[in-house]
Amino acid sequence: MRAHVVLHAALGRSNARIAREAGLHVDTVRTWRGRFAEEGLSGLADRWRPGRPPSFTALQAAKVKALACQFPAQTGVPLSRCSCRELAREVVQRGIAPSVSASTVRRWLAQEALKPWQHRSWIFITDPAFGPKATRVLDLYARTWRGEPLGPDEYVISADEKTSIQARCRCHPTLAPGQARAIRVNHTYSRGGALAYLAAYDVHHARVLGRTEPRTGIDPFMNLVTQVMNTEPYASAKRVFWIVDNGSSHRGQKAADRLTKAFPNAIMVHTPVHASWLNQVEIYFSVVQRKVVSPNDFTDLNQVVDRLRAFEECYNATARPFQWKFTTSDLDDLLTRLNRHGADHQQRTAVTLTA
Known part of the structure; x- marks a missing residue:
């Protein structure tokens, strides 16, 4: 983000235009543009700040999210679904982090709306018409x-x-329900x-x-x-x-x-x-x-x-009529996605059989 501010400034653009194109507040643009002008490239680094430094890097969090997006059986774990505690244990065993709590894993997954401990059933379309x-x-x-x-x-x-x-x-x-009782x-x-x-x-x-x-x-x-x-x-x-x-x-x-x-x-x-x-x-x-x-x-x-x-x-x-929102346009989009998914599946199957 800071590098983008500097590069935009090198093109002679105003702070307001940089803020608009980069999706930043104009004060943020002014801060980093001014620091670069005063201190050069070193001005874009983080300054010392009080408080505890971060315990985990962004790369470690990304690896945990990637691990949550895999089936446990693919990673050698004899489970069909993983809880946050089990994911935290796997993170330590894989050496991604020396230690991590289940609550930290849950917070990372919540940022991406990932819930690997849940599942949802569905059925593929079989009716040719x-x-x-x-x-x-x-x-x-x-x-x-x-x-x-x-x-x-x-x-x-x-x-x-x-x-x-x-x-x-x-x-x-x-x-019947009572105080603090269902x-x-x-x-x-x-x-x-x-x-x-x-x-x-x-x-x-x-x-x-x-x-x-x-x-x-x-x-x-x-x-x-x-x-x-x-x-x-x-x-x-x-x-x-x-x-x-x-x-x-x-x-x-x-x-x-x-x-x-x-x-x-x-x-x-x-x-x-x-x-x-x-x-x-x-x-x-x-x-x-x-x-x-x-x-x-x-x-x-x-x-x-x-x-x-x-x-x-x-x-x-x-009663009022239900607000039915699934239209024929949505149906066309659904069938297009399913046809593409079916074609990809057939291609993967053919590659597997050939191998």
Whole structure:
């Protein structure tokens, strides 16, 4: 930074221009320009200052960050993930530093937002028609279908099932929160059965219509469809688009034909395989999981049913459409990155096999 200030000054530039181009404060530019003029090259060195000198160099910190970016197995450590304490031990064993604490390692990693002790699962795209299928869903969220805008009498429904909602009766009452104490839920419980919660979410009007069934399947799903399609404004709508995933209750062209045969104004649109995250009803189910099901403390299934129905009424009274931000442009960028990643992987595999 100091050298850049001097080089800019050698070109005859003003302090204000140097500060603007180097991203510095004008006082900083003035300081180092003045020291170089008075003391020459030695004026750019650090002056003596009180206090403890740094214990580690920037190079040592960089080596620790590089070590955190490697899989432990690649370095000969029999671990799948490393904690800060384990990284600190490895740093000493490798001779990067004579000693270092776990808190120091954690501080260095926090500067780069590195968390090697965490992991995140993902799945690679396997549906060959992922692009066209995802585009249809995203277009519906943007209120278009095959290039034409949807009319006011056309609706988009996102539907799915939340399976195995249990009624767990705790052996001791749940305690309400108190001073410096969270809600306490007893670990021991007795099972009171399980049910499935089927929900249809109106994407653009934030309205939920749901029902409970003993289990999932074709008939329970069609019961949900019948409930929704016999309710206004969907009963008299020009078209109602049903966005569903590839679950067994509504998979494939047979399910689409079954829906259209029962209700001619209904059109089933499938998300790509392994892409339920494109289905907005999953966001609603996450709300149900956090606000209704957890912690699970119900005496019987009737209480579960009553709670779900009451929550639907409460949710519909205040809900607003989700702010869906993933667009077709984002989809194109995603597919481009994945295609590039797949090409690089194939190239690396070919090189390995050749070697």
